[in-house]
Amino acid sequence: MVDTERGAVDTVDVFDIRRHLNTGQVIPAHPLALLPTRAMDERHQRALTRYYVAAGAGGMAVGVHTTGFAIHDAKIGLYRPALELAVETANEALARDPRPFVRVAGLIGDTAQAVREAQIAQALGYHCGLLSLGAWRNATDVAIIAHCKRVAEVMPLFGFYLQPAVGGRRLSYAFWREFAEIQNVVAIKVAPFDRYATMDVVRALADAGRDDIALYTGNDDAIIPDLVTDVPVTSGGRAYTRHFVGGLLGQWAVWTSRAVEMLREIQAWRASGVETMPREWLSRGAALTMANAVIFDAAHDYQGCLPGILEILRLQGLVRGTWTFDTYEQLSPGQSEALARLSEQFPDLADDDFVAERLDEFLR
Numbered sequence: 001m002v003d004t005e006r007g008a009v010d011t012v013d014v015f016d017i018r019r020h021l022n023t024g025q026v027i028p029a030h031p032l033a034l035l036p037t038r039a040m041d042e043r044h045q046r047a048l049t050r051y052y053v054a055a056g057a058g059g060m061a062v063g064v065h066t067t068g069f070a071i072h073d074a075k076i077g078l079y080r081p082a083l084e085l086a087v088e089t090a091n092e093a094l095a096r097d098p099r100p101f102v103r104v105a106g107l108i109g110d111t112a113q114a115v116r117e118a119q120i121a122q123a124l125g126y127h128c129g130l131l132s133l134g135a136w137r138n139a140t141d142v143a144i145i146a147h148c149k150r151v152a153e154v155m156p157l158f159g160f161y162l163q164p165a166v167g168g169r170r171l172s173y174a175f176w177r178e179f180a181e182i183q184n185v186v187a188i189k190v191a192p193f194d195r196y197a198t199m200d201v202v203r204a205l206a207d208a209g210r211d212d213i214a215l216y217t218g219n220d221d222a223i224i225p226d227l228v229t230d231v232p233v234t235s236g237g238r239a240y241t242r243h244f245v246g247g248l249l250g251q252w253a254v255w256t257s258r259a260v261e262m263l264r265e266i267q268a269w270r271a272s273g274v275e276t277m278p279r280e281w282l283s284r285g286a287a288l289t290m291a292n293a294v295i296f297d298a299a300h301d302y303q304g305c306l307p308g309i310l311e312i313l314r315l316q317g318l319v320r321g322t323w324t325f326d327t328y329e330q331l332s333p334g335q336s337e338a339l340a341r342l343s344e345q346f347p348d349l350a351d352d353d354f355v356a357e358r359l360d361e362f363l364r
Contacts, residue, residue: 012255015100017127017156021187021214024245024267025058026260027104028068028253030086031309032078033319039230040078042085043190044319047362051318053101054358055257055351058246062086063106063117064130066250066309070325072108080120088127104158104248108132111147118154128156128186130248137169145178152184158248159188161201161218166300170197171270176204180213189248190226191218198222199231202242206233217244220251220292224285227266228277243270250305251292254312257351284348291346294338296329304332311339316355318362 030052033044046312052060062083063071065093071078087103094101105121107129118129131151136144151157159179170192181184181227190201195249198219217226230241261283269278295312297304305327307322314321322331331339343350355362 001252004168017102018033018186018214020058020100020102021216022030022212022245023058024214024263025102025265026246026252026256027059027061027102027216028052028057028249028259029064029248029250030060030062031253031306031313031319032067032082032324033310034321034323034325035118036321036323038323038325040081040085041320043363044086045082046089047318047359048313049086050093050362051355051358052256053090053093054362055354056216056260057252057256058100059102059104060086060090061104061106061248062126063121064104065106065132065162066253066306067106068306068324068326069106069108069132069134072106072113073325076325079117080124083124083232085119091125102127105155106128107133107151109135111150113146114151115154118151122155126155128158130153130160130189130323132160132162133169133171134162134205141172141175141178144175145182148179149182152182152216156184156186157182158216159185159192159213161188161192161197163191163193165193166305171200173200173204176201177207180205180208180210187214187216189216189218190244191220193219193221195222199343202231203233206235206242209235211242213245214246215242217247218249220296221248221289221298222285223247223249223251223288223292224262224266224281227263228285229279250309251288251295253309254295255349255351257354258349282348287346288349291349292341294335294342298336300335303328304330304335307331308335308339309337312342315340315343316352317359318355 033041037042103126105126107117190198226244230243295308306324310322313319
């Protein structure tokens, strides 16, 4: 539990973060539930956290793009409250059935801000920081690497390759090769929505000999292809394969229990030793990408991305509305109707029944 006066965690669960992440986890990118006044809706915010724990997620990421980067603004003042409420609620839920659960904090801004946020997150009991480089769009690789090293001195890093369409920047193979030399990197969320850029990160880790850094897909448009593909790499003259072990995804902020089932199926297939991938995974991957196109509003350059995620959760009763701090972020024309049809179009992806059976408990 969190001591709200001191802002620290009385007891933080201690586990091997690297081992937990390399085992492969579903990590939802935690949205922010707001009231029409743009105040945080604490009841529904807690409901979301309880939902992710109950769904079997292996962790959560708070203060990330799906939460809304606006909460990092000192004028809004919700960075610490949002992280604190999430960790307090997760700790309470996990106390009934303890298990490893990684808490990832979003970190943004210049070095001073990112370090300050890392210190806050660490004091609250977060295990690692997902470091966004959106504020460094015009900086050199040398400057960015120095920034990353400084933040890594405060807490372990979960690297983040965010697509340019929503605030990220292109990062070269050379950048990731140098980033992989930072010892306190525990994982990388690869989310450029670009196959060439995705492979750059995989190759860089292999060339650096960093098999201990977990690969997590953030490519919401290619979740299943990332998870089932063995990427051929070489390191020190040894040829082998790397694969994405899990995901830290905005898409997994919805239909989370089905995402957990899906990842467990893939893990069971990998453990079975059967080399041939079931062809049905190709169709399931296509279905998930088509559903994500509606949720993320790909047709309108992702303008309705966050409202799309919130609308699915609203339809399930987990949030009250689709409000964000950026008033331009609204559902695009026709998106609401398309979202309402998704559960019928893709019943194997939706978890409406799971939520409906537990909604009262989530909202208690």
